[in-house]
Amino acid sequence: MAPVIELEGLGVRFWQRNILEDLRCTLSGRAVGLLGPNGAGKSTLINTLLGFYPVATGTARVYGYDIRTQTKQIRSLAGYMPEIDCFIAHMTAVSFIRMMGELSGLPSSAALERAHEVLFYVGLGEARYRKLGTYSLGMRQLAKLAQAIVHGPKLVILDEPTNGLDPPARQRMIRLIHEMRDSRELQILLCSHLLRDVEETCDEVLILKAGRQVHYANLEEERRTNKRFLELETAGEDAGFAEAVENLGCACAATSAKRMKVVLPESFVMRDLYRLAEERNVQIRRLNYRRDSLEDIFLKAMENANGRS
């Protein structure tokens, strides 16, 4: 897949203070997560990509467009849902979304049609003639999402989209993000400090801490890789079982007499392991695939970052 965002030593500085420092990474997933604790620089990175903040060092490209010189092209391709509450209180949802569509370049009649369509899509169809000032926080979040997608962007940037939402509203937002991702009509850059949101929706993740990149993970690959790691617990007296497993092409490391960690080769068929156990009269009491959750990845990245600093 062609890269969506290429960070080339990107740095942002406000009043001699480095907010982002030497970010280098290529992100190309259908849904990319930006993860980090509060104050890590996630929103600053998004705002810099959109050209709101000046670049101090390096540069970045969005779909090949340089953020230093081609901001207009980038903004034409992107839809942005900010973290803060953004709306115009005296406007009805439909006229607000229509105006935003027109500002993105949609002709007036197309903007009106799309405004109705996206408001139904996000679930605000029945409330589309109400003034935005009367909306609840959850409804305003959905209206923000609607304005971000009204013009059919190639990239949607979502900054903390589930902030302040109750569990059903959060579920709805996550479902919408899933749907958009799976439509393959756009790519998503999701910025969140909530691991669950990123884990549920993203296939790539960039973890930031204190303005620095501490880890990049391709979650799809990690998930695939995890499938190749096993933790085995056996019962029965057979000292040679580990050696026999190795003969199947696996790499084994015994953690105790009856426990071992196994790395499976690409073409491994699990039935062979059971057959071997049967032949050697070994009971397999427990068999776990390693599950490295995003939380593990995140915590490891934070630990590494602490160790470095």
Next chain:
Amino acid sequence: MAVHKRSYRGYPGQLTPLWSRCLIITRYAFKNVFQWKLLTSFFVACFIFPLSCAVLIYVNHNTRLLSMFGIRSLLNIDAGFFFHFLRVQGSLGFILTALVGPGLVSPDLANNALPLYFCRPLSRTGYVAGKMLVLLSLLSLITWVPALLLFLIQSILAGGSWMGANLWLVPNIFLGSAIEILVFSMLALALSAWIKRKLAAGAALLGVFFFGAGFGQAANAVLGTHKGDLLNLAGLIHTVQAHLFRQAWRSAISGGSAWVALLAVSGFCLWLLARKVRAYEVVRG
């Protein structure tokens, strides 16, 4: 497909040209402005005086009507007429600015809507130009546009000799109104950008004009100088207009200094706008 079953789909159609985006802001701002019936009524009322002037010019050239009352001429249509016309319309323009201006930027700031504008291919200049176009067009419609129409009516009725002798008024009518419109619009937008509440922004605009003049007078009296007149924006505008229309005007400030002062005020307002109208403010931490 039923609307409730719609799934996400992109937009494959044509896009409008980039230059036209700021006009969208103007269109929506106009729509918002004319939702207020009081303002619409006031705007209509602003045309009463130009209409009366047009009737007066017509009567002035209707010798049969004048002879019925035994009068040769009602008034002399010259530079003084247009100077006073612009003074009256300028005052109405100021009230119109105080009513319209504060509602232009402040609602966007009050609800943090600026990032939503600027994440699109719309520059800050485009945004300000779009908002300012509302004031520029409304104020133009009640100042130099009717003034030029009156000039045209007078030229048609009085003949080519009058027109030839007074042709120098045409650029001055435009310039005299333009500087007034520019100062009003810039001040209104700058105050609207810095003060989130509409009412407070309107009050601040009145304050800048009236308290500025008062403060200038006080400075003159205390310091024994005339430099305080530079704070009297209305006085400066009238000095410039008197200078353009070659009218006698009691002011210690020269026409040139008044021009410079007004352009400096406009420049300062532009700087204030540039500081405030941005997607996000970076706060020194």
